[in-house]
Amino acid sequence: MIKVNNNFSKLQKNYLFAEISQKVADFTKINPDKKIIKLGIGDVTKPLVPAVIEAMHKAVEEMADEKTFKGYGPDYGYDFLINKIIECDYKSRGIDLKKDEIFVSDGAKSDTANITDIFSIDNKIAITDPVYPVYLDSNIMSGRTGEYNEFTKKYENVTYMKVIEENSFVPELPKEGVDIIYLCFPNNPTGTTLTKDDLKKWVDYAKQNNAVILYDSAYEAYITEENVPHSIYEVEGAREVAIEFRSFSKTAGFTGMRCGYTVVPKDLKIAIGSGEKIGINEFWARRQSTKFNGVSYVTQKAAEAVYSLEGQKQIKENINYYMENARIIKQGLEKAGYTVYGGINAPYIWLKVPKGLSSWEFFDKLLEEKNIVGTPGSGFGPSGEGYFRLTAFGSRENTIEAVKRLTQEM
Amino acid sequence: MIKVNNNFSKLQKNYLFAEISQKVADFTKINPDKKIIKLGIGDVTKPLVPAVIEAMHKAVEEMADEKTFKGYGPDYGYDFLINKIIECDYKSRGIDLKKDEIFVSDGAKSDTANITDIFSIDNKIAITDPVYPVYLDSNIMSGRTGEYNEFTKKYENVTYMKVIEENSFVPELPKEGVDIIYLCFPNNPTGTTLTKDDLKKWVDYAKQNNAVILYDSAYEAYITEENVPHSIYEVEGAREVAIEFRSFSKTAGFTGMRCGYTVVPKDLKIAIGSGEKIGINEFWARRQSTKFNGVSYVTQKAAEAVYSLEGQKQIKENINYYMENARIIKQGLEKAGYTVYGGINAPYIWLKVPKGLSSWEFFDKLLEEKNIVGTPGSGFGPSGEGYFRLTAFGSRENTIEAVKRLTQEM
Numbered sequence: 053m054i055k056v057n058n059n060f061s062k063l064q065k066n067y068l069f070a071e072i073s074q075k076v077a078d079f080t081k082i083n084p085d086k087k088i089i090k091l092g093i094g095d096v097t098k099p100l101v102p103a104v105i106e107a108m109h110k111a112v113e114e115m116a117d118e119k120t121f122k123g124y125g126p127d128y129g130y131d132f133l134i135n136k137i138i139e140c141d142y143k144s145r146g147i148d149l150k151k152d153e154i155f156v157s158d159g160a161k162s163d164t165a166n167i168t169d170i171f172s173i174d175n176k177i178a179i180t181d182p183v184y185p186v187y188l189d190s191n192i193m194s195g196r197t198g199e200y201n202e203f204t205k206k207y208e209n210v211t212y213m214k215v216i217e218e219n220s221f222v223p224e225l226p227k228e229g230v231d232i233i234y235l236c237f238p239n240n241p242t243g244t245t246l247t248k249d250d251l252k253k254w255v256d257y258a259k260q261n262n263a264v265i266l267y268d269s270a271y272e273a274y275i276t277e278e279n280v281p282h283s284i285y286e287v288e289g290a291r292e293v294a295i296e297f298r299s300f301s302k303t304a305g306f307t308g309m310r311c312g313y314t315v316v317p318k319d320l321k322i323a324i325g326s327g328e329k330i331g332i333n334e335f336w337a338r339r340q341s342t343k344f345n346g347v348s349y350v351t352q353k354a355a356e357a358v359y360s361l362e363g364q365k366q367i368k369e370n371i372n373y374y375m376e377n378a379r380i381i382k383q384g385l386e387k388a389g390y391t392v393y394g395g396i397n398a399p400y401i402w403l404k405v406p407k408g409l410s411s412w413e414f415f416d417k418l419l420e421e422k423n424i425v426g427t428p429g430s431g432f433g434p435s436g437e438g439y440f441r442l443t444a445f446g447s448r449e450n451t452i453e454a455v456k457r458l459t460q461e462m
Numbered sequence: 463m464i465k466v467n468n469n470f471s472k473l474q475k476n477y478l479f480a481e482i483s484q485k486v487a488d489f490t491k492i493n494p495d496k497k498i499i500k501l502g503i504g505d506v507t508k509p510l511v512p513a514v515i516e517a518m519h520k521a522v523e524e525m526a527d528e529k530t531f532k533g534y535g536p537d538y539g540y541d542f543l544i545n546k547i548i549e550c551d552y553k554s555r556g557i558d559l560k561k562d563e564i565f566v567s568d569g570a571k572s573d574t575a576n577i578t579d580i581f582s583i584d585n586k587i588a589i590t591d592p593v594y595p596v597y598l599d600s601n602i603m604s605g606r607t608g609e610y611n612e613f614t615k616k617y618e619n620v621t622y623m624k625v626i627e628e629n630s631f632v633p634e635l636p637k638e639g640v641d642i643i644y645l646c647f648p649n650n651p652t653g654t655t656l657t658k659d660d661l662k663k664w665v666d667y668a669k670q671n672n673a674v675i676l677y678d679s680a681y682e683a684y685i686t687e688e689n690v691p692h693s694i695y696e697v698e699g700a701r702e703v704a705i706e707f708r709s710f711s712k713t714a715g716f717t718g719m720r721c722g723y724t725v726v727p728k729d730l731k732i733a734i735g736s737g738e739k740i741g742i743n744e745f746w747a748r749r750q751s752t753k754f755n756g757v758s759y760v761t762q763k764a765a766e767a768v769y770s771l772e773g774q775k776q777i778k779e780n781i782n783y784y785m786e787n788a789r790i791i792k793q794g795l796e797k798a799g800y801t802v803y804g805g806i807n808a809p810y811i812w813l814k815v816p817k818g819l820s821s822w823e824f825f826d827k828l829l830e831e832k833n834i835v836g837t838p839g840s841g842f843g844p845s846g847e848g849y850f851r852l853t854a855f856g857s858r859e860n861t862i863e864a865v866k867r868l869t870q871e872m
Contacts, residue, residue, distance in 0.1 A: 053672040054641040055582035056732050060745055067751050095533040105526040108760070109519060115718070116515040122718040123505040158568055158720075158755070165753035169603060172465035189752045193579060231464040262463040308525070308532040308759045310568075322466050335470055341477050342599045343575035345568070349718045350518070351758055 059195045062207070068185050068431040069093050075415075076425055083423075089454045091381075091442040092425040094240065094399065096305040098373065100354070101366035104304065107357030111350040122349040127341040129156025129313065133352045136359040137313060141298065147285045153317050153333060155340055156347055156355075158310040160270045160299035165190035166343070167266060167295065167314070168232070170335040175231035178211035180223050182241050182432030182439070184268070187234040205434040214435045215242055217404070221393065222250055225257050233258065235284075236268035238275060241432045241441040242402040243378075243394015245280045251287050258293035262323065264332075265294040270312075273303040273371055275397040291317035295336075302399065304358040304367045311347055311355045374399050377451040378444035384455035399444040402429070414440050422457040469605045472617070478595050478841040479503050485825075486835055493833075499864045501791075501852040502835040504650065504809065506715040508783065510764070511776035514714065517767030521760040532759040537751040539566025539723065543762045546769040547723060551708065557695045563727050563743060565750055566757055566765075568720040570680045570709035575600035576753070577676060577705065577724070578642070580745040585641035588621035590633050592651050592842030592849070594678070597644040615844040624845045625652055627814070631803065632660055635667050643668065645694075646678035648685060651842045651851040652812040653804015655690045661697050668703035672733065674742075675704040680722070683713040683781055685807045701727035705746075712809065714768040714777045721757055721765045784809050787861040788854035794865035809854040812839070824850050832867040 066074075072092050080088065100108075114120035128134075134154045142149050157163050165186050173195050179187050188207070191197055198208025206212055211230045213223035221244035223235075235254060237246045246254075258265050267284040275282055284290045299312035316336045321329040357363045382395040391404040405414040411428035418424045418440075429439030446454065476484075482502050490498065510518075524530035538544075544564045552559050567573050575596050583605050589597050598617070601607055608618025616622055621640045623633035631654035633645075645664060647656045656664075668675050677694040685692055694700045709722035726746045731739040767773045792805040801814040815824040821838035828834045828850075839849030856864065 053639075054674045054732055055584055056734060056740065056742060056745060057580050057582050058734075060580065060748060063748065067748070070751065093534065097528070097531070097533065099528050099531040100525045102526070105522055108522045108525075112515055112518045112522065115510045115518075116512070118507070118509050121507070121509040121715075123507065123715075124503065124717045161755045162753060170467050170470065172467050174465055186752060193749065193752065229463075264464045305531075305533075307534045308756075310755060310758050322464055324466060324468075330466065332466060335466060338470060338473065338477070339603065341480065342596060342603065343572060345571045345720060346718075348720050348758060348761055350760065 057193065059193050062192050062197065062199055063189060064200060067189070068427070071431070072425065072427065075419065079419055086423045088419075088423045088425060089446065089450045089457075090425045091446055091454060092427050094302070094443050094445060095307050096302065096445050097447060098305055098370045100305055100309075101363060101370065103357045103360050103363035103366055104354045107353045108350055111353035115350065125346040125349055125352070127344065127346050128152070128337065129154065129347065130349070130352050133356045136356055140359045142283065142285070145282060145286060147283060149285075149315060150318065152337070153315055155314045155316065155336060156352065157312050157314060157340070157344065158347055159301060159312040160268060160297040161186055163297050163312060163314045164234075164266065164268055166339070167336070168194055168196065169339050169343075170332055171232060171264075176209065176211065176229065177232045177234065178213055178226050178230035179234045180215045180236070180239070181212035181434060182215060182429055182436030183234065184236055184240045185432065187266075212433065212435070215239065215244070216435050217391075217393070222246060225253060229261060231263050233263055233265045234268070235265055236270070238271040238280070238398035240271065240398070241400055241427065241429065241436065242439075243396075243398035243400035244402070245275070245277070245397045247279050248281045248287060251281055251284060255284070255287045255290045255293055259289060263293070264320070264322075265290075266297070267294050268297045270297065270299040271302055271398050272298070273367070274375060274399050276375065277397055280397050285315070285317075291319045293320065295320065300355050300358060304355070304363075305370060306355070309351055309354060311351050373448070374444045377446060377448060380451055381442055381444060381455055384459055388459035395444065401442040401444065403440050403442065405429070405438050405440050411437055411440055424454050424457060467603065469603050472602050472607065472609055473599060474610060477599070478837070481841070482835065482837065485829065489829055496833045498829075498833045498835060499856065499860045499867075500835045501856055501864060502837045504712070504853050504855060505717050506712065506855050507857060508715055508780045510715055510719070511773060511780065513767045513770050513773035513776055514764045517763045518760055521763035525760065535756040535759055535762070537754065537756050538562070538747065539564065539757065540759070540762050543766045546766055550769045552693065552695070555692060555696060557693060559695075559725060560728065562747070563725055565724045565726065565746060566762065567722050567724060567750070567754065568757055569711060570678060570707040570722040571596055573707050573722060573724045574644075574676065574678055576749070577746070578604055578606065579749050579753070580742055581642060581674070586619060586621065586639065587642045587644065588623055588636050588640035589644045590625045590646070590649070591622035591844060592625060592839055592846030593644065594646055594650045595842065597676075622843065622845070625649065625654070626845050627801075627803070632656060635663060639671060641673050643673055643675045644678070645675055646680070648681040648690070648808035649804075650681065650808070651810055651837065651839065651846065652849075653806075653808035653810035654812070655685070655687070655807045657689050658691045658697060661691055661694060665694070665697045665700045665703055669699060673703065674730070674732075675700075676707070677704050678707045680707065680709040681712055681808050682708070683777070684785060684809050686785065687807055690807050695725070695727075701729040703730065705730065710765050710768060714765070715780060716765070719761055719764060721761050783858070784854045787856060787858060790861055791852055791854060791865055794869055798869035805854065811852040811854065813850050813852065815839070815848050815850050821847055821850055834864050834867060
């Protein structure tokens with residue numbers, strides 16, 4: 053008799069962003085005349101840059117001609133893209149990676165969710181709190197957590213590492229043994245960062261405890277400060293303990309295009325029985341060649357164009373545009389008396405909700421009174437309660453209008 | 463201490479097609495002057511049709527303009543595509559499906575591999591033998607099989623259902639209880655089909671045994687005979703027991719584009735404790751919204767164009783071209799005395815290897831003496847031993863040349 057995966061029953065009912073969409077849809081139905089400004093989901097709004105558009109048109113033409121048509125591509129991505137990644141994203145920062153350490157994929161969301169396929173169910177995970185929900189939910193589904201505790205609002209058998217005002221948003225090293233550590237910096241949702249020294253402590257901890265760090269640097273392109281590492285491999289020893297996830301989604305506006313990549317260094321070896329060590333690069337290679345079939349050729353040509361001189365200039369203009377929005381939101385809110393974090397090395401503004409309100413109450417109030425959609429901090433974990441996330445991905449006009457509405461007496 | 467997923471160690475060393483690629487690369491290195499004809503991997507060679515190319519250029523232009531740019535799309539696909547799927551692939555055959563029963567994805571390979579996320583590890587799987595390797599390998603990885611038995615060349619705790627000459631390539635219903643049944647018809651690798659009556663027996667069996675059928679109909683566009691079902695939902699009661707996978711890869715030459723879809727009917731309900739039944743449509747919906755982020759907008763517009771009048775006409779021309787290749791291979795080989803199956807409702811020709819040779823020996827002989835690459839039947843399972851797969855996806859010229867070489871004395 054067929055049996056379902058009972059771990060699914062442990063999941064909280066709604067995926068955060070689905071719940072927000074529903075609330076907005078309900079509100080719009082009753083108030084069709086209100087002009088809602090959406091600063092909730094971290095989705096870009098600027099169109100693809102001209103260099104990318106040009107590359108895509110060319111690639112489409114190649115697909116139209118028998119002589120240049122591309123069928124199945126290499127499982128892990130075309131060399132033309134992998135070489136650019138190695139050269140521009142890593143070598144330029146003094147990091148040497150080999151071609152077979154890079155795996156091009158349809159995005160960091162899939163990869164951060166699928167990566168745990170290669171690890172035993174018995175591993176204990178550690179996540180920051182608040183956290184990007186995918187890390188937790190994918191582990192709930194695969195059975196790596198206990199049940200949800202209504203009282204603590206946490207799952208049993210998961211280590212939650214607070215990322216809050218009181219510790220300057222720098223998580224403390226876990227006291228109990230953990231095996232898989234998720235770190236996302238610049239952080240989603242708080243918009244805060246770690247210095248290289250902070251990150252070094254994590255790499256050392258992972259080495260000492262035989263743990264693996266899953267490092268999501270999807271927002272690295274938004275870093276403006278000098279002492280903030282773009283890649284975990286800037287830290288010595290990291291290639292022995294860390295897998296890094298990157299995405300073109302925020303870097304180049306590819307949220308609707310689906311392309312990212314994952315770095316699994318060959319130096320990352322795990323002890324198996326009898327003291328032998330095994331490289332997990334080959335585990336991921338096997339997982340991907342079995343359960344994934346590569347990324348669209350047209351999309352990979354688009355990603356390659358991101359690295360051209362023109363492409364780099366153009367995407368930086370867009371990033372600067374978003375970061376100017378971040379500045380406007382941050383300074384506007386500070387002027388109005390809010391306590392605000394993030395927004396300097398990330399497109400996220402993490403604000404403290406006015407006293408007496410929960411994150412969801414603030415969400416409702418903002419939607420109803422200001423017609424602004426943000427994301428309640430508690431949706432990212434119990435320590436997100438009392439915080440609220442706004443994104444800098446709106447248009448300048450909407451951003452200014454939102455700040456105007458937000459700074460008016462509520 | 464981090465632990466790897468030990469199930470990976472149960473996998474046979476090489477993914478079939480990787481092994482073939484390696485052999486071909488080695489041969490080419492030593493014999494750079496030989497003109498190799500590849501009829502191995504089932505990859506298309508005709509370029510994308512004009513209707514698709516036009517739609518892609520338009521979609522790229524939309525991505526260039528702020529007013530029409532698309533960021534994150536709906537997790538399960540855009541309505542414009544889902545509506546076409548429902549209308550053209552199902553309604554036209556008398557099958558009614560609702561919008562939320564269709565899940566657009568990056569291909570049938572990913573979906574057939576990922577679908578088991580929603581089922582318990584404790585289920586017993588049944589696969590045909592020979593079989594498309596992904597069904598088996600994805601279950602080995604997730605721990606749903608025992609160890610590999612060198613002697614039987616089978617995995618423990620898996621039901622292998624022979625699809626061989628002796629049973630006219632119609633698998634027998636399993637005698638032991640099985641929970642998850644993989645069926646792929648028109649079949650890869652044998653190219654053979656089931657009639658509607660054959661398929662009815664499976665639907666009835668699944669109902670009686672509370673099993674789920676995972677039905678891969680990636681090759682339905684190649685069906686030329688009347689009594690061969692294109693969808694399992696043509697069989698009464700199938701929506702209560704079957705999930706169907708479709709792909710644009712072979713239908714429209716999308717192997718390098720990555721688009722397919724999966725149908726999970728709401729009527730497919732599974733008993734959980736206390737006699738309650740639960741719809742697994744919502745399990746897959748949750749799986750996809752958590753671990754997948756939709757398909758590129760440009761690719762979905764391309765897929766939509768497949769359903770236009772022009773698109774339908776153009777893809778049928780390509781399919782006819784490939785099926786004419788199939789006819790040439792089939793008739794040529796028969797004339798030369800080979801026993802040949804498939805090639806009538808599928809782009810695959812499944813031939814019996816001359817007596818005294820194993821499938822891999824025939825592979826080597828063909829590569830070395832005829833410079834033709836095919837796929838050894840034993841790579842698809844122990845009952846594939848003694849068979850060999852050729853595909854009809856080559857150019858006409860190469861196909862004719864291959865048949866000429868094959869029919870010369872070996």
